[in-house]
Amino acid sequence: xxxxxxxxTKRERKAKDxxxxxxxxxxHHHHHIHCIVCGRHMNPEEFEGFLxxxxxxxxxxxxxxxxxxxxxxxxxELVAEHDRTGEPVQSAAAWH
Numbered sequence: 568x569x570x571x572x573x574x575x576t577k578r579e580r581k582a583k584d585x586x587x588x589x590x591x592x593x594x595h596h597h598h599h600i601h602c603i604v605c606g607r608h609m610n611p612e613e614f615e616g617f618l619x620x621x622x623x624x625x626x627x628x629x630x631x632x633x634x635x636x637x638x639x640x641x642x643x644e645l646v647a648e649h650d651r652t653g654e655p656v657q658s659a660a661a662w663h
Contacts, residue, residue, distance in 0.1 A: 600621075600633045601633065601658075601659075601661040601662075602621075602633055602634050602635045602638050602642070602659070603624075603632045603633065603634055603638075603642050603645060603646075603656055603658035603659065604634055604635065604638035604641045604642050604645065604658075604659055605635060605638050605659055606658070606659035606660050606661045606662045607635060607662065608661065608662065608663045609621050609633055609635070614633075619636070620635065620636045621633060621634070621635065621636065622634045622635070622636055622639045622642070624639070624642050624643055624646045625646075626646045626649055626650050626656075627650045628650075632645075632646055632656060632658075645657055645658070
């Protein structure tokens with residue numbers, strides 16, 4: 568009778584998922600994007616083209632955050648506050 572294959576523990580599965588998952592930095596390459604100011608769901612296509620309606624704001628640490636073109640100014644203020652205080656960006660609740 569063959570031996571049963573060893574199963575991964577919950578801790579091992581979480582570590583593997585974290586290692587293979589993209590960073591939590593709201594990159595525009597991620598396929599589920601929300602504006603940090605208004606929380607609106609944004610599609611990757613909004614960041615491309617001649618007049619993109621989506622903006623990427625990068626903090627001093629290199630993390631990237633998405634914002635609507637209309638919300639860009641407030642988004643930059645939120646990211647600047649994040650840079651000054653070291654606290655997470657105060658983003659709006661996501662909605663679709």
